[in-house]
Amino acid sequence: MSFLETVASDLFRQFGKSIADCAIVFPNKRPAIYFRQYLGKQLDLPVWSPDIFTIHEFIQESTTALPADRLLCSFLLYESYREVLEKDGVQVVSYERFYPLGEILLNDFTELESNIVAIKDLYANLADLAAIDQGLDYLTEEQLTYLQNFWKNFSIQKLSQQKERFLQLWKNLPAVFALFREKLVQRGLITTGMIYRNLVTGTYERTDFPGRWKKLVFVGFNALNRAELQVFKKWQDEEKALFYFDVDIHYLEDELQEAGRFLRRNLDLFKNQLPTENNIRRSDRPIRLIAAEGNAAQVRMLPALLKEIPNLPEEPEQTAVLLADENQLLPVLHALPDGLQEVNITMGYGLLQSPLYSLIQTIVQLQESLQQNKGRSVYYKPLLQLVQHPYLFQLPEARELAATIQQKSLVSIPALTWANLQDNRLRKAMELIAHPLDLVSLVREIIEMQTALPDLDIPNGLDAQLLLAAQLQLNRLEDLLGNFQQELSSSFVGDILLQVMRAQSVPLEGEPLKGLQIMGLLESRALDFKHIILLNVNEGILPKKAAAPTFIPDSVRRAYGLSVLENQDAIFAYVFYRLLQRAEQVTCLYNSTVDEKGLAEQSRFLTQLEYETNIPLIRKSVRLEVIPRAKPPIVIEKDESVMKTMRKYASDKMMLSPSAINTYLECRLRFYFQQVQAIREPEELEEEISPRVLGNLLHRAIEFMYRALEEKKQNKRVEKADFEWLRSQVDHYLLEALGHELAKDRTHKIEYTGTLRVVEEVVRTYLREILKQDETWAPFELLEQELKISHPLLLTVEGEKWTIRLGGYIDRVDYKNGVFRIIDYKTGGDKKEFRSVEAMFLRDRADRNKAALQTLLYAELLRRKIQELAVTPPQRPLREDLGERSWMTAHRGEINMQAGLYDVRSMRKEGTEFDWRFEESGSKSKLEVGNIRDLVPELMTKLQETVEEIFNRNQPFDQTVRREKCEYCPYQKICGR
Template sequence: MEAFLDRVAREIQAEATPLHRVGIVLPSRRAERALRHAFQKQVSHPVLSPAIWPIEAVMQDLAERQPARAMDQLLVLFAAHEEVFESRSQPLEEFLRWAPTVLRDFGEMDRHGVDAEAVYREMREIEALQQWGLEQPTELMERRLELWKQLPGLYRRYHERLDAKGWSTPGGVFQRASPSPDGPPEAALRAWMHRGEIDQLYFVGFNALTPSERALFVSAHRHVGARAFWDADAHYMLNPQHEAGDALRHHRDHLPEGLTADLREPPAWLSTSNAEFTVLRANRAVGIAKTLGEVLGRLRKDHPLLEGTGVVLADEGLLIPTLQALPEGLEEANVTMGMPLTSTAAFAGLDALFQLHEARELSQGSYPYRLLQATCIHPVCQAMYTGSRDLQQVAERLRRSKRSHWSVADVLEEFGEGGELWGTYPDTSGFLQDLEGALSHYVDGLRSAWEAEPARLCLNALHSLRVWMPHAALSFGTLRRLFRQFAQESPVNFYGEPFEGLQMLGLLETRNLDFDTLILAPMNEGVLPKGRNEASFLPHDVRRAYGMPLPQDREAIMAYHVYRLVQRAKRVFFLVNGESDGMGKGEASRFIAQMEVELPRYPGIRWEDLGMQQTMDPQRLQRPWKMDKSPDVLNRLRHQLQERGLSPSSMGTFLRDPAEFYLRFVLGVYEEEAVDERMAANIRGSILHHVHETLFKDYQATGNWRVDLIPSALEAGIQEFHPGRRHSGPFVIEQQVLLKMAEDWAQAEGQRIASGEGRDLPWHIHLVEENIETTLTIGDLSVRMKGKADRIEAWQHGWAVVDLKSGSFQPSELKVKSLEELLDPKKGKALQLFTYAWLLSRHQAGGPFRAGIAAMRKPRDPVAWLTYQGDAWIRAETLAEFEQCVLHPLVAQILDPSQPFAAPDFLGEEEEN
């Protein structure tokens, strides 16, 4: 099939007008080189190229006005807001909350030629009607009404300030160049064509038109005989219900006939094509990227250079994973879409520093460990640090300290000289200046373009922000948001050849282009088409009444782009992200469902939905982990059992997960303890255990139960297990919760002590938070058995071991009918209590013994005692049987060379030969 731009070049070439006297207007700049390439294929000798412009350039030339950048518009709006609102004007931090939405509304009204005065007058009347009949409107309602009264003045003053600087909004440029409905006058058009040295004008490849664009088309056709080329297909043009053809059908019915010849008899590309459509599904961005790379790898078998292949990414976040997933050996790949600067390492490093200072500002002078560590380990932050210390070692010292927050003085002491960026600043301008200087020094030392270009763009954004920044003091949070907005204006551009090899681009960049093979990803609802969540202060009915675009209009435009893109393709792959985010984005795009119904009825189209398709390389599959017990491992095990000892918790770990037992007990490898701002459950438990130890040791020494010791004991526990915490925010709540739990438990325990409830009187405290050890002899092996009992009480007729739990448990976990049950991983708490009783029996002969759990979550509940065959007292003969039936077999199992240390899901599986 002939590509659209090839047809355009062929028909224009056939006209009598010399090519160099032809002017062509396109909807985007991306198609310009493609059209020149199409002309190149039409001529056999050197000729001068026609003049080709994107529509924005034409409008700017006619208007003799440049559009203001987004950040410049924001600054002008802020200045206008201060003038209009006067004493009621808001600081920049508050202004930034609503200004982007107002700017978006202003821009849309300008682009579509809407009378802003009339719109805001209507909004004011709607707000007044909502308040009608109320005895006393709320303050918020009165503020909203006042806002609607002030917005017309803000709109006027905003545009006056833009005019004074020689700027306009992008929509304002269009209105100035081609005011609707008449468009530019004949004299202006002919003068513009004379300047461009053109005699014939063409509009190529447009779809939906703004009022200004429509007026330009009509005026140019009427006065200078302009023509238009439209890219349409009978499939959606001739179906009045098909959204993809909405705009083109409107043009066919309302534009002059001389402009719409293509639309009156559209070609039937889809119904006569031979094309394959394939739907693939994968999970998350990485899964989509890997599937995309695999598809490209298969395509390369037939077309090694991937000529005529286009990858269209509807989500810019897929770009980096896709680049990393491209098949090896691919020589040519042209990336037209820019990579967001906010996705680069350079931006992430600077943003980490902004976040750090924003957190210090909010927490009244302390740095959270999490953000502090992030700046220590980020390579860009490390490069901007000019001191002599190793920041990786600094990060390790921060981690070992277990402090969740650090004062600025302590941080500077750790960093030493060169750590000024981590210090305090009297205002944000000083920080911005130092940061710009440090980044400039970093950029000077870069040689890799992949690193240097994003860093250079970040440096430009910092400089623009510093120059732009108003005199008023800004918070670090506001500075961070502004820096992100500046960075969003500067994508990282790639350089490549647009006519060779693989082409990667965004959906809007595909306008007027054709590909033989297409891969679109991700084709999900909420992405293609986008969700209807664009912020606006103007409600749906007002937008419709004044001819402003509605969500369904934007969806119709997206539908046209997708259908136009596939109408001449030979192979199309739709990649769907199958993972739901809970908001519908795991659902396949409606365009897929629509095409699946519409297209297979054509004889040349084959449709296939393959679901999850990803080849699994057996060599790369992660097999369940296991470790055989070699002689060296067994020797190490015996040594550990004799020297380090076996505790109830390590026995439970072995029964629950032998692989974890091997890592911890044999190798001594433990999971890194996280340092968090919030108290983890184990930290809360350790602090409450410290309170328990303090109160009972004092009671053991004095005989007095002192609840007044709780605050100091709690503070000491926090200092030991959760140092460096803040005295505000969630921590205050957590501290109060701990205090309440400790006080409730202490009050209830004090009452039990006073009344003797639940105890065999007389009684006394024997040990509190003490280690008890003994030796278990099995053949020639002496195993060191140990455990730390929270509390041991001596009763008149026996001994009681009490284990304190700050978490939850089920009483059924403490009921044992046979000793063999204790080897079940689900009976870990019962095994722990039985072991405590057995350890105590080796030091206190006779007995009997009992062991139980005191739940601090339920302080009024009595101790939940371990029961064996319904009896809470454990006799000496039962403990001797426990030693023979549980401890001996358990140690034998640990030392059994035929049983490897394996992850739980691997246990019981047969080994492959």
Template sequence: MNTPFLRLVAADIKNRFGNDLTEIAVVFNNKRPITYLKKHLADVYGQAIWSPQFFTIQEFFSLSTSANEASSLSQFFYLYQLHNELLQKEGHELETLEEFYPIAEIILSDFSQLDYDLVNIEHIYMELYDTSKIDLEFQHLTVEQQQFIRQFWQSFSIAGHTGVQQRFLKLWKRLPILYKAFKEKLQQEKQSNYPSIYRDLAEGRAERPHFIQNFKQVLFVGFNALNNAEAYLFKQWQEMGKALFYFDTDAYYLEDRQQEAGLFIRRNIYQTGLINALEASPNILAKKTTEVHLYAANGKVSQAKLLHDILENTESADKTSAILLADESLLVPLLQSLPDVVPNITTGYPLIQSPIFGILDLWMDVHKDISHLKKDKIPFQSVETFINHPLTKVSKKEKQQLQQYMADKQLYEVAIDDLTIKSSILPNFFKPIAKVEEVIPSLTDLIDRLLSSIAEQDRIRQIESNLLVETKKTLYQLKLGFDKIEPLSISFQIGLIKKAIAPVNSAIEGNPLKGLQIMGLLESRCLNFDNIYILGANEGILPKTSNSPTFLPHALRRAYGLPILENQDALSAYLFYRHFQYSEDIHVFYNSIVDENSTGEESRFIKQLEFESKFNFIKKTQQQAIFFPPSSTEITIEKKGKVWDTMYHTFIERGRRISATALTTYLQSPLQFFLKHVAEIKEPPSISQEFEMNKLGTVIHEVMEKILLPFKNINEFIPTERLKENLLDVDALIVREIGHQYMSDFKSLDDLNSLQRIMHKIASEYVKMYLQYDIENYKAFRIIELENDTDYTLDFPINVNGKIETVNLYGIIDRVDEVLTHDNQIKTRIVDYKTGGDRIIFKEIDKVFSANTENKALVQTLFYSYVFEQVTGRTNLEPHLYVARRMREDGTLFSGKSGLMEGAYLMEQKKNFVAFLKEILEEIFDVEVPFRHNPDAHIYENDPYTLFYRNTPTQQTDENLL
């Protein structure tokens, strides 16, 4: 490793100040580098010396005041009280705590940013309806800055404001008054916050403005992105001869203005005028030819699993190593994947990812029901979660007894009077809270019991203990706030408790100088390691693609020099690049899988280094080992004896109908076709809270039928704009249809249970998407057929054992219509609705018309088309599939390599389908082809026939199955 940055700082300190450092202060952005600098000072001096004083920047600035720090919750309650006072004066309805909490977070964040950057509150919140005033009011700003302000206010209509804009303007007008009241409140309470300290110090209002005189010299080490307050004070202190600055930089990105990593260092040196005490920047990055190992992992969590193997092969005791989390949500899977090493973690272990949060969250959910809503029963899942949670310590015997009791009685909900769990350390978990004032004391008692239980173990679990203590502190702060206001409902309190404890975390402290260090990129400032492993280096994460929520629009932020996304990009680039200056063994991991949360691409910073530097990038793609379970003998059903007699009698003589679903069942698994349609082995009854979702498709079909039925049998085309009227009725129709499915008379959402509400939400989204698609993609439509399950049967001749027999084909036609496209073409369509993962895209038509079909939805739709065309004499039906998840991107018309299924290509494939259909039906009745499971078929986890597919002895006889 090249000489570490802090080693260079230590050497410079010795050269400048000699052995007496008692009047020297060293200031960092965070605490982590302090230990490292102390180590480097000891190595450089090689003897005992008077140590300098060490501070974080916030600790250092706090020397300017004697006020106590106001906790974040205290600030929230102050702001809430003051905001409601303003609303009352304005004659508006007061807001609840729960309504105000997310707004308060944004307001406090904005106030903080405005303080840090010394923005004039009256100016930024000024109501500039007349944009011509900008030239007069903001002469101190540049032309470009004035243009940004003008753009912002011109976005508000001159003729009138929308409701949202009106609310925004009222809040905008209220914020400067709220800001002033908030600052006065902090002063009354003899409290302050860091943003206020910064502004007061920079604007000359600090209680101890000359505190820096207590030090001979103050060394600011490793700073990069400075806010305006810091820049002003640093410059002032430098001119006073009190401040020295040590910037960790490299000429590679400092001197090249195209390199965003050097943005803030350039600004600090060339604009603010700060002088780097280390003088010339080294030119390390441009010359390094170090190997960089780049790993494309098969998934987010796979990065941690992949790192495990690499650490076992590369870690060395005489090297310093760090795992840097670009994506800090990887901490928990990382800890679960580490080999036998002792980590030191300053990235806090989050409460919400710990088992503790599971039990606290369960308690809050349970008491929302039994204490707030006064329910006398709770879902059986809550009971199972409690008795199976490792922290509740329910005895094995009592757990089994309770599980047996619920299973025997098939209880979906359990009466709380029946819950007497004596063996648990939390015996009062399901005891209702009598008074609203008891919420926090009851939860605190639960935490105390958990702490006592952990303490009784042979080894106290440090992380869990710390998390419980920090959670208890947060609850105490909440209780202080609650005591100052009117009593809140249990539900409101629980909602706020969840929000308040969500950020709680606990550091896992080991030796910061030895072993494996784990931290976020931001915490790694000033630190250097021989080996680095960077996890989560994906575009969209490094750098992030979104800012924190704010009421200060982008144009205004630009105008006033407040942080914007480009600033965040520059800081992320710097934090990433600086590790490449020093480390010799570099490993970078990213998730190569594309999904809703991942682009599947490595960070652009990697690509920039790859193309612009001399680093040798070695790319590796994770190869996932494929596990082949031991083969088992398959079950085979020969078509003879009773099996054949049953088939012939059922389908040929009695004419039982064969549906499209039966056909695709055979294509997937001939054995399953036999079990369902010949042996008629029904799916076993099961009790599950998930089975209700199987009704989703039925609900959607019925609602679509109710919406479209009034348009049936109308000869002229109907404008699709008419469907907009139906969008408003969708939610109510779905409520009634769900009631019909459950033989109940539901009138509103309030009548639905939680699972039915989920069904309602999904069904509503899907139906609205179907209607919106028609509105957007077609000018007009005419309904020909709708949800007809009686009229479409067809005799189909096939060859059975050398003789022509007839089987009866049957199709339920969801919808047949004619549509007028925007280019005035008329198309006749057969439409099938799907709620699962079906696709309209297929690779090869030959793989569709084959066993274990590539696209069973296409097979079924062509089946319906064929039956409908044969029965009605209509032709040229286009097969369309409405798949809510994909229809906006893919459309609804099936397509393959040869193009869309339309015109001559469609006609050709319809002929091919009829030949394929005949071939499969003759195979079904071919006595030489037994029923057996297709080993390549996809099997769903909840498939009740799985037992017949695996670990079953060969079955050559048939008598016991029929």
């Protein structure tokens, strides 16, 4: 028989039909529903039901005052603080700064009132230790020691300003709380703590309380505050009250067992109507302890565990899934098997977990950005979140605006962009509020618009409940803020608004006494189930690590008998052990994998079961093995369709670039996606500057600077005297480069955020390093930047002669002392060393030097182009892709080429020791003109072989064997790697 069933039977035995004259009081709501059912089973004929309350509902019956709203209490407490401290000549802080402290003080006030603490004594200025001996003689020696230990920290001669301010507030808090209480009384309001103090002092307004009931019956209580202890004792002495405590000998007799801490005291004061049971020590029913690797593994175990429960379909209400961590509610709901007909969830569905909360949060962030930019523009993130929200994304104009932001990489979005929106919700959200308090009205109006939509546009009935709950709270918040006289900022109003919304939930419970029961641990108080599955039984979760924040130090709390962390542990210990008393089957799961919180240890309660009871423990370990389906390798055969597509390289329209050849050597399949199918890499809005964009910024800035110098001098010669001017132009052309690279839509001005300013400074540093290096190289002729170059390569493809154009863009070509120098700018970690020409073409080598292959190929392509033009000067302007390159046709004699990297990271690190030349690691020598000439035959042979392989029908496009290359591949999702 369950505890509540036993209570119902005993009460009916004692009172019969007169039970209607009793008030039955429980610590929480849930037991009352079960109690009514059990009491009904005792009756043969209809009788009047007794009044049934939670403890908070019961004590509220003692007063005609209304419960004080939490936010209103915060306002009134601040007004009290300000009035008292200003009267004392102390400078006060604004409400926004006071608010976090005020929340803690409100909790402390309720606790002090509930425990009948003399507030004036507790907050007395005890900096002078002699004051401890005056007026506090009722404290025990141990309590006095606690206070002395705390205040000794303040007895130094020179107090810090922080301590002085603390003491000023500390000594004024009794007056603050007294004025706060007075303000509440004037408004006909009351707090729970005030009710408790009034009950003890006998100053409550309802004269028929508790006289209108013949008996007060308190059922299932454990931890009692001091006010409850005093009034319960008084009512018992008056033979007014009966007590039903659920107790087991195991934790009652063991003084060290924390689960019995409060009950040992309670049973000394109150007579228990039920005998103490001995279920835990006698139990021979095994308890399963399952160590699961991660929270997901615990949740995934649920269907199998539920399937093992006998008679689950016939009596699902006898099974409870208890959540030590209530954040696991949604994963648990998603994991439940489809066969369950009914599920009862007592915890409620929080607005925080809903799309509605994300909408409200987005509107708040949007308004904050609008305020910062005075309505002229808005930061892209909240606007993008708004138009992509589930409530709005079905609108064509929302999708269109989202596409515009992403395609144009807009970071700061001007008002013109949203000026013509048609949807009322979107228009209202983008409306610049005139006053911070208007934010609440704006959010309320948008939610009213959403609520007014046809049912088809509201995702589900649960959302409709949340919309209604949010409206009610926003109306209340609007009234409260409207009556508050203090000036508040928009950001603070937004914070308050979101805090109020986070606290809201709607009930999910179905038929309370039917179906599988899912609840939080504290909701299980006084309830019994045959089958229990308890999740997240980890130390730090059960019991929790942290105590509620308080302004009263631990030593002072102990001195005045207030709650400390051990009390919280004792409460959870009792709840845990009480569940075991009558359950037939218990399974406890805990996370055995260390996560970011370091929670991987089983709860101490499980360890206690092992060493302090004879209950058999069956241990099991499970892991959530994600075994991916074996995916067949992707192989694209070069059929007629593919070969037809590749024929585009045999025309003048397409070039095969050195970087494309590098892609092929990295992964044939990536080459297929990128070059053959021309699948564009997915564009994402780059708020954080990517390495690719950083490199482009550097290229553009250096190009713009040297182009300006050429226009200024009307020649290509760069001399040492030019560098003073070049350095003076760095900032100007860097800004021009930023505009060129980041503002895809030139009508939109770039918003220089903190991140962008950091990038700007990095590129500025790189530019100065390049100029420093060039100054040591000057004088030289800077012949070309971003030079488009191509050269034919003859192939035989399936017996047919194809001419492939090899080419691309060379970053820079300069000329000095009869040598052409090909330079590639690099901002990454590219190296100048390469093992050999052959190694540059070995796709499976981790040290394959892509930059060397690309730059050396460009050098040879340019050499061949100059040679071709020198031998047969054109009789007409050069083809458009080469442009008018007079220096090419004018060159005579031997063509000497050098190639290297301006890798700016090394340049800055090595300073004057920097060397831009490539180095063949085998010879340990820098590549000079002669060395490069010697490498060319092997380089072009290997190139020819690679290109022929690309167009070889018998060589399919397949995936690389080196999976590390897939990590940053833009085609990952297509490939499945």
